[in-house]
Amino acid sequence: MTDSYLNAVNAGFTKTLAKKLGLPQPAVLRRYEPGAPLVPGPVLVVGGTPGVHDDADDVAAALLRWDLDVRQAPADASERWGAVVVVLTGAERPGDVSQAVLAVAGHLRSLARGGRVVVLSRAPGDDDAPAIAATRQGVDGFVRSLAKELRGGATGNGVQLTAGAQVGDPAVLAALHFFLSAKSAFVDGQLLRVGDGPAWDASGFDWSQPLAGRVAVVTGAARGIGAEVARTLARDGAKVVVVDVPAAGEALTAVANEIKGTALQLDVTADDAGARILEHARARHGGLHVLVHNAGILRDKLLANMTPEKWDAVIAVNLESQLRITEHLLEVGGFSETPHVVSLASTSGIAGNRGQTNYGFSKAGVIGHTRAHARLLAPLGGTANAVAPGFIETDMTASIPLVPRQVARRASSLQQGGQPIDVAEAIAFLASPGTTGISGQVLRVCGQNLVGA
């Protein structure tokens, strides 16, 4: 699906015209290419106190280990920053953040196209003292607002450390790595909570093959986002089992053969779906490490006109199937060690959408079971997370009439729709080792869409 407006405002005469007319100027987003640098320039780390070894120093050290050009005290004001990392983990009163925030301000205009601002802070907790709670919650508003000010495909996101987590933890660094990378191109204005996962030795970790040796199952993988998820997991080194209904077998075959995976034609709503998925993954690939619940359907109808068929089908495919399959795998101990379950939610499940009571129920339900599954998977060292796509350019959104489609596209900070790859990258990130401290979360891939923001 191409966004011809986006293409037009980024080239030639139409670019000049759009500028003169003051039309939205969505940028061509920086997306992952193997071998490309993690960020498009040096990284500025702010928030540290000179002369004191603090979290900012640890973060800078971690970034150096990724062979990045890291600065803490910028000498050259004309530098085009690839990213600015703001470390606010030590802030306990609102006044503590001003120095760092204002330091960022001076460099925002120097941020490269596709640059990144990532804020590391501590997550507000129920037991926080009022000042701490205010400070930590304040970061939330800061990040969301800052993200809306960034231009040129740059994004702003936050990593919120929950109690016990340290900036050097693998999951914190994995989240930081993701937000800095081109893989988070369409993730904007989001705050991801990271806890203290089990120890994970990241030394020597091949960031280009994060899923090497892992077996992944992707449902609804014949086309659209599911197919892209399968490709991305395979790109990252996973052996992928692609699952879709038998009727979609032709497209499923093409995906399987493209990524050297195996195809399993299966209706996820079947009683034995979990058993058959497990049997296939185990017998053919020796295990099951990653499960991506992607299969989903739309049967839009105003509730006043809703039929049992439309309601029940959506609930069965989008929600019940996920519950049953995961339940079966947990019951029979089907997951291999440190499993990652990632489910597709939707912004409709967060903000609601007219004509989508069934879909909204199912997607909000996904968010609900994700939290519960996070708890159940924790003993296995596993995680459960959800990804909520916003407006993504797929065959499905291509069917939306022109004007609403253009409105929906521009209604985000990035002023464009996302690509299936953007959702896939988020899922691949949440499926990768080292993210064990991230669980029960909903990561929105929406370009900071106004809906449900």
Added chain:
Amino acid sequence: MTAPAGTRVEILAEVPALGRSFARGAAGSAVDAARRTLPGAPGGLALPEVAYRVEHVATDLPDVAARLAAYRRVVGEPPPTGPVDHLPAGFLHVLGFPVATALMVRGDFPLPLVGLVHLANAVTLTRPVALGETLRVTAWAENLRPHRRGVQVDLVTEVATSGETAYRGVSTYLAKGFTLPDDVTAAASSGTDDRRETFVAPVPTARWRLDAGTGRAYGAVSGDRNPIHTSALGAKAFGFRRAIAHGMYTAARALAEVGPARGDAYDWSVEFATPVLLPGTVDVAITRGPAGFDYVGWDARHGRPHLTGTVTPRA
């Protein structure tokens, strides 16, 4: 040679051209048609007491080989199975036919060529004849006799190689409307017409779908380009609704479809009942009997037989 006693053998320098014979036959037929009662008595008196012979009919010429290949394609004869290419009996018939025809267009032959009906054919192939051998072809007429609907006569063609007869074909023709002066036996004659009423179609083993060009195709390989076979218009002139297949084409096809089981030497006979209109479909049954093969071709829609015959391997 077993021609009737007293037959004089007249040697021809070469095989007569069929076209010229036909032209002559057409002209002579008008004269013959004027005299419907034949002079003399049955027993050979009326037939010319002459046999035509061509001493050296070469078959080692390229055009004979090409014609043989075309013949095989048209009648469905299988390709040769060994280094020696044996001529199918139907092809020997084709080679001998012009000699017999030349005899039939002689001024003293009592029946008109035009309008003769081929009633039956009986061939004895006592030993195989190979392509490349030089043939001696002899033909004469005998056994002029009454038929229920006219007068019938046998044209006998013999083919010899190295001085020894290998093939003998007897073609029986009917001249309708003619009577012999001493016609006492005319009523009791061959029963092809009777069989029509009692015909019960057997279980078919084959079906021939003959297109409109079948007559032209067989005419091209046999040389018999009689208009009743090659054009609908020509056939209409003789009272047929459409062109009709050569009887010998249908018999030759049946012989071909008996296949290798017929052996190198065999007897092959056919009796023709109703003609096959072209284009047309013939249901066929070729069945193995105790001594050899029986075949019958019929019109399944009208339940009428076209031809019946036998192919009997010679032990």
Added chain:
Amino acid sequence: MAPRNPAQPSPTPGQPTGGLRDAVIVGGNRVPFARAGGKYSRSSNQELFTAALEGLVARFGLQGERIGEVVGGAVLKHSRDFNLVRESVLGSSLSPQTPAYDLQQACATGLEAVVTIANKIRLGQVESGIAGGTDTVSDAPIAVSEGLRRALLEASHAKSAGARVKAFTKVRPKDLAPLTPSTDEPRTGLSMGEHQAITTARWGITREAQDALALASHQHLAAAWDSGFFDDLVTPHRGLVRDQNLRADTSLEKLGGLKPVFGTRLETAPTMTAGNSTPLTDGASAVLLASREWAAQRNLPVLARVVDAETAAVDYVHGHEGLLMAPAHAVPRLLARQGLGLEDFDFYEIHEAFASTVLTTLAAWEDDEYCRTELGLDGALGSIDRERLNVNGSSVAAGHPFAATGGRIVATAAKLVAARAAQTGRPARALISVCAAGGLGVAAVVESAGGVEPTATTTTTSTETEA
């Protein structure tokens, strides 16, 4: 069983037949069969067979795999497709180093391909193979008339422009009409249906019995689809998801209302209709066969092993035997060699060229006189339990893209015996027979051969990754 060194494949111990190792059926794939002129009206044989291969590759993760050999064919084949199977392999995700060749035995092409590959595996000549077939009547080659063909050949050999022009002067208008392929037997000019109508009449098979068998075929096939039996045997193609000919809602009343189309020129009343005959169909199928070692090394399932096969031919040309009766001859020979009785099977897969083909075959085996005189047996071969016959439907319902039928049946039979064995804990066995044009017939026995054989190389990889 234990994994073996791939360089030194050795015979599997404990196998009864002649000291040869097993050839096992891993699984199969086909496209849904389409009615002639239907969904695949613009698909070529190569496209369909490639699609069947691609689905198989996807199911078993064979991308880039060098298979020992791919063998298959098409009955209606254009001369440009002389290397149809190899070309299909080159268009697939298999390794381009996978050898292939075309094989053709009319409707038995697919089954004969299975037998051929099984034999090579058993002899140790290959470790794996894919057998299959494809056919399309919608995209069938069209020949030119004999007259035009001769003229074209002559012109192409002509040495001058004049000679070339002269060659075409012999072409008559009627020569320009194309010749569409015919399913008539070349030697008799009778269509297969007419031949079978004669056999049907000879055995006195009733219209009612044929319609009942046709109904069962549709009902069984529909039930198999509904139960998901074909989920791992079929991959949709060009939007066709199920066999297009399947009429789940047909009934004896509907079938009984159809007019006979074959045998209408016979003296006996005709009984064969479009409903109890196989329609012209497009489709393709493929079956993956392997040695046990090869399958185990790749963690592939083992559904069944190919026990034995027998091909027979009958003298049908002059009506001595029915055109499609060869399986009646092949099966007793096969059973005798294997020391089996007709009753020793859990499943019978008898290809439904026509409903009456199955019924005449069964009637023949029950006929004492016929079995003595024609089959050389001491008496009737016996009866089968009709509940075990074509339990998931057969060609009357699914359709019959000639060369693709063998692969359909073998994969179905293999899955059936595997499931039965898993259910009962005892080996299960299926008898397969396919009749073919030219008086040919192929019969085969497949037997359950154990489930997935895990190997020691199966790992449950941890998150540790080597530097």
